[in-house]
Amino acid sequence: MTPAAIRDAADDAPAKVNLALHVVGQRPDGYHLIESLVTFVAGVADRVSVTPGGDADTLVVEGRFAASVPGGAGNILLQATAFARDRIAALGLTLPPLAIRLDKRLPVAAGIGGGSADAAALLRIIVDACPAARAVIAAEAVTLGADVPMCLAGRPALVSGIGEHVEALAPLPDLPILLVNPGVAVATPAVFRALASRNNPKLPPLPPEGFRNAVGLAEWLGETRNDLAAPAITIAPGIDRVTAELRATGALFARMSGSGATVFGLFADRSSLRRAGRGLKAAYPSWWVSDPADTELTAA
Structure with missing residues:
Protein backbone atom coordinates (compact mmCIF):
# COMPACT_ATOMS: atom_id res chain seq x y z
CA MET A 1 0.00 0.00 0.00
CA THR A 2 1.39 3.45 -0.86
CA PRO A 3 0.75 6.80 0.82
CA ALA A 4 -2.31 8.50 -0.60
CA ALA A 5 -1.73 11.06 -3.33
CA ILE A 6 2.06 10.91 -3.56
CA ARG A 7 2.40 12.66 -6.90
CA ASP A 8 4.21 15.52 -8.58
CA ALA A 9 4.62 18.25 -5.99
CA ALA A 10 6.91 21.14 -5.06
CA ASP A 11 7.55 23.32 -2.04
CA ASP A 12 9.74 26.28 -1.16
CA ALA A 13 12.53 25.98 1.40
CA PRO A 14 12.69 29.54 2.79
CA ALA A 15 15.78 30.99 4.43
CA LYS A 16 15.85 30.61 8.20
CA VAL A 17 17.02 33.59 10.25
CA ASN A 18 18.18 33.39 13.86
CA LEU A 19 17.26 36.86 15.06
CA ALA A 20 18.89 35.98 18.37
CA LEU A 21 20.84 32.86 19.35
CA ARG A 27 24.80 18.06 27.01
CA PRO A 28 27.10 15.21 28.08
CA ASP A 29 26.98 13.88 24.51
CA GLY A 30 28.49 17.13 23.25
CA TYR A 31 25.38 18.70 21.71
CA HIS A 32 24.96 22.38 22.55
CA LEU A 33 21.81 23.74 24.15
CA ILE A 34 20.42 26.91 22.63
CA GLU A 35 17.67 29.45 22.93
CA SER A 36 16.85 31.22 19.68
CA LEU A 37 14.20 33.49 18.21
CA VAL A 38 13.76 32.23 14.67
CA THR A 39 11.83 33.40 11.65
CA PHE A 40 11.75 32.71 7.91
CA VAL A 41 12.02 35.01 4.92
CA ALA A 42 9.29 34.78 2.31
CA GLY A 43 10.53 34.80 -1.27
CA VAL A 44 14.15 33.99 -0.41
CA ALA A 45 14.18 30.24 -0.81
CA ASP A 46 15.38 27.09 -2.49
CA ARG A 47 12.77 25.07 -4.40
CA VAL A 48 12.28 21.32 -3.95
CA SER A 49 10.28 19.30 -6.50
CA VAL A 50 9.30 15.64 -6.34
CA THR A 51 8.03 13.13 -8.91
CA PRO A 52 7.28 9.54 -7.83
CA GLY A 53 8.48 6.64 -9.93
CA GLY A 54 11.60 4.87 -11.13
CA ASP A 55 13.60 2.10 -9.53
CA ALA A 56 15.42 4.13 -6.88
CA ASP A 57 15.54 7.61 -5.37
CA THR A 58 17.35 10.10 -7.58
CA LEU A 59 18.45 13.69 -7.07
CA VAL A 60 19.14 16.44 -9.60
CA VAL A 61 20.54 19.75 -8.32
CA GLU A 62 20.47 22.95 -10.35
CA GLY A 63 20.64 26.66 -9.63
CA ARG A 64 23.25 29.22 -8.67
CA PHE A 65 24.75 27.21 -5.79
CA ALA A 66 24.32 23.70 -7.22
CA ALA A 67 28.06 23.05 -7.35
CA SER A 68 28.33 23.41 -3.58
CA VAL A 69 25.73 20.73 -2.79
CA PRO A 70 27.12 17.29 -1.86
CA GLY A 71 25.76 14.37 -3.83
CA GLY A 72 25.16 10.72 -3.07
CA ALA A 73 24.48 9.36 0.39
CA GLY A 74 25.87 12.52 1.98
CA ASN A 75 23.02 14.63 0.63
CA ILE A 76 20.42 15.53 3.24
CA LEU A 77 17.53 15.25 0.77
CA LEU A 78 18.31 11.59 0.12
CA GLN A 79 18.82 11.08 3.85
CA ALA A 80 15.43 12.70 4.53
CA THR A 81 13.77 10.41 1.99
CA ALA A 82 15.25 7.32 3.65
CA PHE A 83 14.26 8.67 7.07
CA ALA A 84 10.66 9.23 5.96
CA ARG A 85 10.47 5.87 4.20
CA ASP A 86 11.48 4.07 7.41
CA ARG A 87 8.83 5.89 9.46
CA ILE A 88 6.17 5.27 6.84
CA ALA A 89 7.10 1.58 6.62
CA ALA A 90 6.53 1.28 10.39
CA LEU A 91 2.92 2.25 9.67
CA GLY A 92 2.56 -0.56 7.16
CA LEU A 93 2.80 1.78 4.17
CA THR A 94 5.27 2.12 1.31
CA LEU A 95 6.90 5.26 0.00
CA PRO A 96 7.75 4.73 -3.68
CA PRO A 97 11.08 5.82 -5.16
CA LEU A 98 11.23 9.57 -5.68
CA ALA A 99 12.86 11.68 -8.35
CA ILE A 100 13.90 14.83 -6.46
CA ARG A 101 14.94 18.11 -8.04
CA LEU A 102 16.53 20.92 -6.04
CA ASP A 103 16.81 24.47 -7.34
CA LYS A 104 19.62 25.67 -5.06
CA ARG A 105 19.24 29.46 -4.80
CA LEU A 106 20.59 29.96 -1.26
CA PRO A 107 24.30 29.83 -0.38
CA VAL A 108 25.59 26.69 1.33
CA ALA A 109 26.99 26.61 4.90
CA ALA A 110 25.61 30.12 5.37
CA GLY A 111 23.67 30.06 8.68
CA ILE A 112 20.24 30.34 7.03
CA GLY A 113 18.97 26.76 7.11
CA GLY A 114 20.13 25.65 3.69
CA GLY A 115 20.11 21.87 3.59
CA SER A 116 17.86 21.66 6.65
CA ALA A 117 15.27 23.85 4.96
CA ASP A 118 15.52 21.71 1.83
CA ALA A 119 14.99 18.53 3.87
CA ALA A 120 12.03 20.12 5.66
CA ALA A 121 10.41 21.09 2.34
CA LEU A 122 10.74 17.50 1.12
CA LEU A 123 9.31 16.15 4.38
CA ARG A 124 6.32 18.51 4.07
CA ILE A 125 5.61 17.12 0.62
CA ILE A 126 5.80 13.56 1.94
CA VAL A 127 3.62 14.08 5.03
CA ASP A 128 1.03 15.89 2.94
CA ALA A 129 0.79 12.66 0.97
CA CYS A 130 0.92 10.48 4.08
CA PRO A 131 -0.68 12.39 7.00
CA ALA A 132 -0.49 9.33 9.26
CA ALA A 133 3.29 9.81 9.42
CA ARG A 134 3.15 13.52 10.24
CA ALA A 135 3.51 13.21 14.02
CA VAL A 136 6.39 10.73 14.06
CA ILE A 137 8.30 12.57 11.34
CA ALA A 138 7.92 15.87 13.19
CA ALA A 139 8.97 14.28 16.49
CA GLU A 140 12.08 12.62 15.09
CA ALA A 141 13.17 15.14 12.44
CA VAL A 142 15.95 16.40 14.71
CA THR A 143 17.86 13.21 13.93
CA LEU A 144 18.47 14.68 10.45
CA GLY A 145 19.86 17.92 11.89
CA ALA A 146 19.22 20.40 14.67
CA ASP A 147 17.67 22.96 12.29
CA VAL A 148 15.24 20.55 10.62
CA PRO A 149 12.42 20.75 13.22
CA MET A 150 12.29 24.57 13.11
CA CYS A 151 12.45 24.54 9.30
CA LEU A 152 9.70 21.92 9.21
CA ALA A 153 7.49 24.24 11.28
CA GLY A 154 8.46 27.13 9.00
CA ARG A 155 7.08 29.95 11.12
CA PRO A 156 8.27 32.36 13.83
CA ALA A 157 9.26 30.33 16.86
CA LEU A 158 11.18 30.22 20.10
CA VAL A 159 13.58 27.29 19.71
CA SER A 160 15.34 25.52 22.57
CA GLY A 161 17.11 22.30 23.51
CA ILE A 162 19.39 21.30 20.64
CA GLY A 163 16.70 22.53 18.27
CA GLU A 164 14.01 19.93 18.90
CA HIS A 165 11.76 22.17 21.01
CA VAL A 166 9.92 24.57 18.70
CA GLU A 167 7.37 26.85 20.35
CA ALA A 168 5.30 28.61 17.70
CA LEU A 169 4.84 32.33 18.26
CA ALA A 170 2.30 34.87 17.13
CA PRO A 171 3.21 36.37 13.76
CA LEU A 172 5.98 38.92 13.86
CA PRO A 173 5.25 42.35 12.40
CA ASP A 174 5.59 42.70 8.64
CA LEU A 175 9.22 43.76 8.43
CA PRO A 176 11.62 44.29 5.53
CA ILE A 177 14.71 42.13 5.97
CA LEU A 178 17.79 41.89 3.78
CA LEU A 179 20.22 38.95 3.82
CA VAL A 180 23.85 39.41 2.82
CA ASN A 181 26.64 36.81 2.64
CA PRO A 182 30.27 37.74 1.88
CA GLY A 183 30.73 34.63 -0.25
CA VAL A 184 32.33 32.54 2.48
CA ALA A 185 31.14 29.10 3.60
CA VAL A 186 31.43 28.55 7.36
CA ALA A 187 31.33 25.05 8.84
CA THR A 188 29.08 24.94 11.91
CA PRO A 189 31.26 22.40 13.83
CA ALA A 190 34.28 24.69 13.48
CA VAL A 191 32.31 27.61 14.92
CA PHE A 192 31.20 25.60 17.95
CA ARG A 193 34.76 24.37 18.52
CA ALA A 194 35.91 28.00 18.63
CA LEU A 195 33.17 29.01 21.09
CA ALA A 196 34.74 30.42 24.26
CA SER A 197 31.76 29.93 26.60
CA ARG A 198 29.04 27.29 26.43
CA ASN A 199 27.03 28.42 29.45
CA ASN A 200 25.72 31.89 28.69
CA PRO A 201 22.67 33.84 29.93
CA LYS A 202 19.32 32.90 28.44
CA LEU A 203 17.17 35.07 26.20
CA PRO A 204 15.28 37.88 27.92
CA PRO A 205 11.51 37.38 28.10
CA LEU A 206 9.60 38.18 24.96
CA PRO A 207 7.28 41.17 25.39
CA PRO A 208 3.82 39.83 26.27
CA GLU A 209 2.19 42.23 23.82
CA GLY A 210 4.51 41.10 21.00
CA PHE A 211 6.39 43.42 18.66
CA ARG A 212 4.39 46.25 17.13
CA ASN A 213 6.92 47.26 14.49
CA ALA A 214 10.52 47.11 13.34
CA VAL A 215 11.69 49.57 15.96
CA GLY A 216 10.22 47.50 18.79
CA LEU A 217 11.84 44.33 17.52
CA ALA A 218 15.19 46.07 17.00
CA GLU A 219 15.09 47.43 20.56
CA TRP A 220 14.45 43.96 21.98
CA LEU A 221 17.18 42.45 19.83
CA GLY A 222 19.56 44.98 21.31
CA GLU A 223 19.20 43.12 24.61
CA THR A 224 20.11 39.79 22.99
CA ARG A 225 23.11 38.15 21.30
CA ASN A 226 24.27 35.67 18.76
CA ASP A 227 26.83 33.77 20.81
CA LEU A 228 28.23 32.18 17.65
CA ALA A 229 29.15 35.50 16.04
CA ALA A 230 32.50 36.02 17.79
CA PRO A 231 33.90 32.55 16.97
CA ALA A 232 32.52 32.73 13.40
CA ILE A 233 34.27 36.06 12.83
CA THR A 234 37.60 34.47 13.74
CA ILE A 235 37.00 32.03 10.88
CA ALA A 236 35.41 34.50 8.44
CA PRO A 237 36.37 38.11 9.26
CA GLY A 238 34.21 39.31 6.36
CA ILE A 239 31.18 38.89 8.61
CA ASP A 240 32.21 42.04 10.48
CA ARG A 241 32.47 43.96 7.21
CA VAL A 242 28.99 42.89 6.09
CA THR A 243 27.50 43.84 9.44
CA ALA A 244 29.13 47.29 9.33
CA GLU A 245 28.01 47.89 5.76
CA LEU A 246 24.40 46.97 6.56
CA ARG A 247 24.40 49.39 9.48
CA ALA A 248 25.93 52.08 7.29
CA THR A 249 23.16 51.63 4.72
CA GLY A 250 20.51 52.46 7.34
CA ALA A 251 19.53 49.11 8.84
CA LEU A 252 17.73 49.43 12.16
CA PHE A 253 19.56 46.32 13.30
CA ALA A 254 22.13 43.96 11.76
CA ARG A 255 23.47 40.66 13.07
CA MET A 256 24.85 37.36 11.85
CA SER A 257 22.33 34.52 11.53
CA GLY A 258 23.03 31.02 12.85
CA SER A 259 26.68 30.05 12.61
CA GLY A 260 27.28 32.45 9.71
CA ALA A 261 28.41 33.86 7.48
CA THR A 262 25.08 35.40 6.39
CA VAL A 263 24.08 38.65 8.12
CA PHE A 264 20.54 40.00 8.25
CA GLY A 265 19.56 43.64 8.28
CA LEU A 266 16.16 44.88 9.46
CA PHE A 267 14.86 48.04 7.82
CA ALA A 268 12.07 50.42 8.70
CA ASP A 269 10.55 50.37 5.21
CA ARG A 270 10.97 48.76 1.81
CA SER A 271 12.32 51.82 0.10
CA SER A 272 15.25 51.85 2.55
CA LEU A 273 15.77 48.15 2.02
CA ARG A 274 15.74 48.47 -1.77
CA ARG A 275 18.30 51.28 -1.67
CA ALA A 276 20.54 49.25 0.61
CA GLY A 277 20.24 46.12 -1.53
CA ARG A 278 21.04 47.96 -4.76
CA GLY A 279 23.98 49.75 -3.17
CA LEU A 280 25.50 46.60 -1.70
CA LYS A 281 25.13 44.64 -4.93
CA ALA A 282 26.86 47.43 -6.85
CA ALA A 283 29.64 47.92 -4.31
CA TYR A 284 30.31 44.23 -3.60
CA PRO A 285 29.46 42.14 -6.67
CA SER A 286 31.05 39.02 -5.15
CA TRP A 287 28.64 39.11 -2.19
CA TRP A 288 25.30 37.30 -2.22
CA VAL A 289 22.52 39.80 -1.52
CA SER A 290 18.91 38.62 -1.32
CA ASP A 291 16.54 40.19 -3.82
CA PRO A 292 15.17 43.34 -2.17
CA ALA A 293 11.84 42.86 -3.95
CA ASP A 294 11.21 39.57 -2.12
CA THR A 295 12.50 40.13 1.39
CA GLU A 296 10.00 40.39 4.19
CA LEU A 297 9.51 38.35 7.31
CA THR A 298 7.14 35.44 6.96
CA ALA A 299 4.01 36.21 8.94
CA ALA A 300 2.66 32.69 9.29
Whole structure:
Protein backbone atom coordinates (compact mmCIF):
# COMPACT_ATOMS: atom_id res chain seq x y z
CA MET A 1 0.00 0.00 0.00
CA THR A 2 1.39 3.45 -0.86
CA PRO A 3 0.75 6.80 0.82
CA ALA A 4 -2.31 8.50 -0.60
CA ALA A 5 -1.73 11.06 -3.33
CA ILE A 6 2.06 10.91 -3.56
CA ARG A 7 2.40 12.66 -6.90
CA ASP A 8 4.21 15.52 -8.58
CA ALA A 9 4.62 18.25 -5.99
CA ALA A 10 6.91 21.14 -5.06
CA ASP A 11 7.55 23.32 -2.04
CA ASP A 12 9.74 26.28 -1.16
CA ALA A 13 12.53 25.98 1.40
CA PRO A 14 12.69 29.54 2.79
CA ALA A 15 15.78 30.99 4.43
CA LYS A 16 15.85 30.61 8.20
CA VAL A 17 17.02 33.59 10.25
CA ASN A 18 18.18 33.39 13.86
CA LEU A 19 17.26 36.86 15.06
CA ALA A 20 18.89 35.98 18.37
CA LEU A 21 20.84 32.86 19.35
CA HIS A 22 22.06 32.17 22.87
CA VAL A 23 24.18 29.11 23.70
CA VAL A 24 23.06 28.20 27.21
CA GLY A 25 24.71 24.85 27.94
CA GLN A 26 26.07 21.60 26.60
CA ARG A 27 24.80 18.06 27.01
CA PRO A 28 27.10 15.21 28.08
CA ASP A 29 26.98 13.88 24.51
CA GLY A 30 28.49 17.13 23.25
CA TYR A 31 25.38 18.70 21.71
CA HIS A 32 24.96 22.38 22.55
CA LEU A 33 21.81 23.74 24.15
CA ILE A 34 20.42 26.91 22.63
CA GLU A 35 17.67 29.45 22.93
CA SER A 36 16.85 31.22 19.68
CA LEU A 37 14.20 33.49 18.21
CA VAL A 38 13.76 32.23 14.67
CA THR A 39 11.83 33.40 11.65
CA PHE A 40 11.75 32.71 7.91
CA VAL A 41 12.02 35.01 4.92
CA ALA A 42 9.29 34.78 2.31
CA GLY A 43 10.53 34.80 -1.27
CA VAL A 44 14.15 33.99 -0.41
CA ALA A 45 14.18 30.24 -0.81
CA ASP A 46 15.38 27.09 -2.49
CA ARG A 47 12.77 25.07 -4.40
CA VAL A 48 12.28 21.32 -3.95
CA SER A 49 10.28 19.30 -6.50
CA VAL A 50 9.30 15.64 -6.34
CA THR A 51 8.03 13.13 -8.91
CA PRO A 52 7.28 9.54 -7.83
CA GLY A 53 8.48 6.64 -9.93
CA GLY A 54 11.60 4.87 -11.13
CA ASP A 55 13.60 2.10 -9.53
CA ALA A 56 15.42 4.13 -6.88
CA ASP A 57 15.54 7.61 -5.37
CA THR A 58 17.35 10.10 -7.58
CA LEU A 59 18.45 13.69 -7.07
CA VAL A 60 19.14 16.44 -9.60
CA VAL A 61 20.54 19.75 -8.32
CA GLU A 62 20.47 22.95 -10.35
CA GLY A 63 20.64 26.66 -9.63
CA ARG A 64 23.25 29.22 -8.67
CA PHE A 65 24.75 27.21 -5.79
CA ALA A 66 24.32 23.70 -7.22
CA ALA A 67 28.06 23.05 -7.35
CA SER A 68 28.33 23.41 -3.58
CA VAL A 69 25.73 20.73 -2.79
CA PRO A 70 27.12 17.29 -1.86
CA GLY A 71 25.76 14.37 -3.83
CA GLY A 72 25.16 10.72 -3.07
CA ALA A 73 24.48 9.36 0.39
CA GLY A 74 25.87 12.52 1.98
CA ASN A 75 23.02 14.63 0.63
CA ILE A 76 20.42 15.53 3.24
CA LEU A 77 17.53 15.25 0.77
CA LEU A 78 18.31 11.59 0.12
CA GLN A 79 18.82 11.08 3.85
CA ALA A 80 15.43 12.70 4.53
CA THR A 81 13.77 10.41 1.99
CA ALA A 82 15.25 7.32 3.65
CA PHE A 83 14.26 8.67 7.07
CA ALA A 84 10.66 9.23 5.96
CA ARG A 85 10.47 5.87 4.20
CA ASP A 86 11.48 4.07 7.41
CA ARG A 87 8.83 5.89 9.46
CA ILE A 88 6.17 5.27 6.84
CA ALA A 89 7.10 1.58 6.62
CA ALA A 90 6.53 1.28 10.39
CA LEU A 91 2.92 2.25 9.67
CA GLY A 92 2.56 -0.56 7.16
CA LEU A 93 2.80 1.78 4.17
CA THR A 94 5.27 2.12 1.31
CA LEU A 95 6.90 5.26 0.00
CA PRO A 96 7.75 4.73 -3.68
CA PRO A 97 11.08 5.82 -5.16
CA LEU A 98 11.23 9.57 -5.68
CA ALA A 99 12.86 11.68 -8.35
CA ILE A 100 13.90 14.83 -6.46
CA ARG A 101 14.94 18.11 -8.04
CA LEU A 102 16.53 20.92 -6.04
CA ASP A 103 16.81 24.47 -7.34
CA LYS A 104 19.62 25.67 -5.06
CA ARG A 105 19.24 29.46 -4.80
CA LEU A 106 20.59 29.96 -1.26
CA PRO A 107 24.30 29.83 -0.38
CA VAL A 108 25.59 26.69 1.33
CA ALA A 109 26.99 26.61 4.90
CA ALA A 110 25.61 30.12 5.37
CA GLY A 111 23.67 30.06 8.68
CA ILE A 112 20.24 30.34 7.03
CA GLY A 113 18.97 26.76 7.11
CA GLY A 114 20.13 25.65 3.69
CA GLY A 115 20.11 21.87 3.59
CA SER A 116 17.86 21.66 6.65
CA ALA A 117 15.27 23.85 4.96
CA ASP A 118 15.52 21.71 1.83
CA ALA A 119 14.99 18.53 3.87
CA ALA A 120 12.03 20.12 5.66
CA ALA A 121 10.41 21.09 2.34
CA LEU A 122 10.74 17.50 1.12
CA LEU A 123 9.31 16.15 4.38
CA ARG A 124 6.32 18.51 4.07
CA ILE A 125 5.61 17.12 0.62
CA ILE A 126 5.80 13.56 1.94
CA VAL A 127 3.62 14.08 5.03
CA ASP A 128 1.03 15.89 2.94
CA ALA A 129 0.79 12.66 0.97
CA CYS A 130 0.92 10.48 4.08
CA PRO A 131 -0.68 12.39 7.00
CA ALA A 132 -0.49 9.33 9.26
CA ALA A 133 3.29 9.81 9.42
CA ARG A 134 3.15 13.52 10.24
CA ALA A 135 3.51 13.21 14.02
CA VAL A 136 6.39 10.73 14.06
CA ILE A 137 8.30 12.57 11.34
CA ALA A 138 7.92 15.87 13.19
CA ALA A 139 8.97 14.28 16.49
CA GLU A 140 12.08 12.62 15.09
CA ALA A 141 13.17 15.14 12.44
CA VAL A 142 15.95 16.40 14.71
CA THR A 143 17.86 13.21 13.93
CA LEU A 144 18.47 14.68 10.45
CA GLY A 145 19.86 17.92 11.89
CA ALA A 146 19.22 20.40 14.67
CA ASP A 147 17.67 22.96 12.29
CA VAL A 148 15.24 20.55 10.62
CA PRO A 149 12.42 20.75 13.22
CA MET A 150 12.29 24.57 13.11
CA CYS A 151 12.45 24.54 9.30
CA LEU A 152 9.70 21.92 9.21
CA ALA A 153 7.49 24.24 11.28
CA GLY A 154 8.46 27.13 9.00
CA ARG A 155 7.08 29.95 11.12
CA PRO A 156 8.27 32.36 13.83
CA ALA A 157 9.26 30.33 16.86
CA LEU A 158 11.18 30.22 20.10
CA VAL A 159 13.58 27.29 19.71
CA SER A 160 15.34 25.52 22.57
CA GLY A 161 17.11 22.30 23.51
CA ILE A 162 19.39 21.30 20.64
CA GLY A 163 16.70 22.53 18.27
CA GLU A 164 14.01 19.93 18.90
CA HIS A 165 11.76 22.17 21.01
CA VAL A 166 9.92 24.57 18.70
CA GLU A 167 7.37 26.85 20.35
CA ALA A 168 5.30 28.61 17.70
CA LEU A 169 4.84 32.33 18.26
CA ALA A 170 2.30 34.87 17.13
CA PRO A 171 3.21 36.37 13.76
CA LEU A 172 5.98 38.92 13.86
CA PRO A 173 5.25 42.35 12.40
CA ASP A 174 5.59 42.70 8.64
CA LEU A 175 9.22 43.76 8.43
CA PRO A 176 11.62 44.29 5.53
CA ILE A 177 14.71 42.13 5.97
CA LEU A 178 17.79 41.89 3.78
CA LEU A 179 20.22 38.95 3.82
CA VAL A 180 23.85 39.41 2.82
CA ASN A 181 26.64 36.81 2.64
CA PRO A 182 30.27 37.74 1.88
CA GLY A 183 30.73 34.63 -0.25
CA VAL A 184 32.33 32.54 2.48
CA ALA A 185 31.14 29.10 3.60
CA VAL A 186 31.43 28.55 7.36
CA ALA A 187 31.33 25.05 8.84
CA THR A 188 29.08 24.94 11.91
CA PRO A 189 31.26 22.40 13.83
CA ALA A 190 34.28 24.69 13.48
CA VAL A 191 32.31 27.61 14.92
CA PHE A 192 31.20 25.60 17.95
CA ARG A 193 34.76 24.37 18.52
CA ALA A 194 35.91 28.00 18.63
CA LEU A 195 33.17 29.01 21.09
CA ALA A 196 34.74 30.42 24.26
CA SER A 197 31.76 29.93 26.60
CA ARG A 198 29.04 27.29 26.43
CA ASN A 199 27.03 28.42 29.45
CA ASN A 200 25.72 31.89 28.69
CA PRO A 201 22.67 33.84 29.93
CA LYS A 202 19.32 32.90 28.44
CA LEU A 203 17.17 35.07 26.20
CA PRO A 204 15.28 37.88 27.92
CA PRO A 205 11.51 37.38 28.10
CA LEU A 206 9.60 38.18 24.96
CA PRO A 207 7.28 41.17 25.39
CA PRO A 208 3.82 39.83 26.27
CA GLU A 209 2.19 42.23 23.82
CA GLY A 210 4.51 41.10 21.00
CA PHE A 211 6.39 43.42 18.66
CA ARG A 212 4.39 46.25 17.13
CA ASN A 213 6.92 47.26 14.49
CA ALA A 214 10.52 47.11 13.34
CA VAL A 215 11.69 49.57 15.96
CA GLY A 216 10.22 47.50 18.79
CA LEU A 217 11.84 44.33 17.52
CA ALA A 218 15.19 46.07 17.00
CA GLU A 219 15.09 47.43 20.56
CA TRP A 220 14.45 43.96 21.98
CA LEU A 221 17.18 42.45 19.83
CA GLY A 222 19.56 44.98 21.31
CA GLU A 223 19.20 43.12 24.61
CA THR A 224 20.11 39.79 22.99
CA ARG A 225 23.11 38.15 21.30
CA ASN A 226 24.27 35.67 18.76
CA ASP A 227 26.83 33.77 20.81
CA LEU A 228 28.23 32.18 17.65
CA ALA A 229 29.15 35.50 16.04
CA ALA A 230 32.50 36.02 17.79
CA PRO A 231 33.90 32.55 16.97
CA ALA A 232 32.52 32.73 13.40
CA ILE A 233 34.27 36.06 12.83
CA THR A 234 37.60 34.47 13.74
CA ILE A 235 37.00 32.03 10.88
CA ALA A 236 35.41 34.50 8.44
CA PRO A 237 36.37 38.11 9.26
CA GLY A 238 34.21 39.31 6.36
CA ILE A 239 31.18 38.89 8.61
CA ASP A 240 32.21 42.04 10.48
CA ARG A 241 32.47 43.96 7.21
CA VAL A 242 28.99 42.89 6.09
CA THR A 243 27.50 43.84 9.44
CA ALA A 244 29.13 47.29 9.33
CA GLU A 245 28.01 47.89 5.76
CA LEU A 246 24.40 46.97 6.56
CA ARG A 247 24.40 49.39 9.48
CA ALA A 248 25.93 52.08 7.29
CA THR A 249 23.16 51.63 4.72
CA GLY A 250 20.51 52.46 7.34
CA ALA A 251 19.53 49.11 8.84
CA LEU A 252 17.73 49.43 12.16
CA PHE A 253 19.56 46.32 13.30
CA ALA A 254 22.13 43.96 11.76
CA ARG A 255 23.47 40.66 13.07
CA MET A 256 24.85 37.36 11.85
CA SER A 257 22.33 34.52 11.53
CA GLY A 258 23.03 31.02 12.85
CA SER A 259 26.68 30.05 12.61
CA GLY A 260 27.28 32.45 9.71
CA ALA A 261 28.41 33.86 7.48
CA THR A 262 25.08 35.40 6.39
CA VAL A 263 24.08 38.65 8.12
CA PHE A 264 20.54 40.00 8.25
CA GLY A 265 19.56 43.64 8.28
CA LEU A 266 16.16 44.88 9.46
CA PHE A 267 14.86 48.04 7.82
CA ALA A 268 12.07 50.42 8.70
CA ASP A 269 10.55 50.37 5.21
CA ARG A 270 10.97 48.76 1.81
CA SER A 271 12.32 51.82 0.10
CA SER A 272 15.25 51.85 2.55
CA LEU A 273 15.77 48.15 2.02
CA ARG A 274 15.74 48.47 -1.77
CA ARG A 275 18.30 51.28 -1.67
CA ALA A 276 20.54 49.25 0.61
CA GLY A 277 20.24 46.12 -1.53
CA ARG A 278 21.04 47.96 -4.76
CA GLY A 279 23.98 49.75 -3.17
CA LEU A 280 25.50 46.60 -1.70
CA LYS A 281 25.13 44.64 -4.93
CA ALA A 282 26.86 47.43 -6.85
CA ALA A 283 29.64 47.92 -4.31
CA TYR A 284 30.31 44.23 -3.60
CA PRO A 285 29.46 42.14 -6.67
CA SER A 286 31.05 39.02 -5.15
CA TRP A 287 28.64 39.11 -2.19
CA TRP A 288 25.30 37.30 -2.22
CA VAL A 289 22.52 39.80 -1.52
CA SER A 290 18.91 38.62 -1.32
CA ASP A 291 16.54 40.19 -3.82
CA PRO A 292 15.17 43.34 -2.17
CA ALA A 293 11.84 42.86 -3.95
CA ASP A 294 11.21 39.57 -2.12
CA THR A 295 12.50 40.13 1.39
CA GLU A 296 10.00 40.39 4.19
CA LEU A 297 9.51 38.35 7.31
CA THR A 298 7.14 35.44 6.96
CA ALA A 299 4.01 36.21 8.94
CA ALA A 300 2.66 32.69 9.29
